[in-house]
Amino acid sequence: MAYSGFISHPAPCSGRLHFSLKILLQILLIQTKLQIKVILIWINTMYVCLCKAVTQQQIRQAAADGASYADIRKELGVGTDCGCCGQCAKQIVRETSTTAVAACEFSEAC
Numbered sequence: 001m002a003y004s005g006f007i008s009h010p011a012p013c014s015g016r017l018h019f020s021l022k023i024l025l026q027i028l029l030i031q032t033k034l035q036i037k038v039i040l041i042w043i044n045t046m047y048v049c050l051c052k053a054v055t056q057q058q059i060r061q062a063a064a065d066g067a068s069y070a071d072i073r074k075e076l077g078v079g080t081d082c083g084c085c086g087q088c089a090k091q092i093v094r095e096t097s098t099t100a101v102a103a104c105e106f107s108e109a110c
Helices: 002-008 014-044 056-064 069-076 086-105
Strands: 047-049
Touching: 047 056, 047 086, 056 069, 056 086, 069 086
Parallel strands: none
Antiparallel strands: none
């Protein structure tokens, strides 16, 4: 009879186990979010020109500010050494210019 009361109650550590699992899941979620942020930062800082150490973000920013490929080439030195990065840089300028024009169509500021 003394054991019937003990068996009818949940295990004394089940609450602590649930709390520990909840904390572990939160830690994994935070770690996953941090890994995603690191990946996004890495993608945005991809080097287009290794010779002049010019990143994709630098080219995008210059193009968004209204610079042409020729201006970016003069300012940042993209495509002036070995030339391997020229086509990639031109594509980034085209994409950024198209995005800026599309955004400008719906903006009163332009």
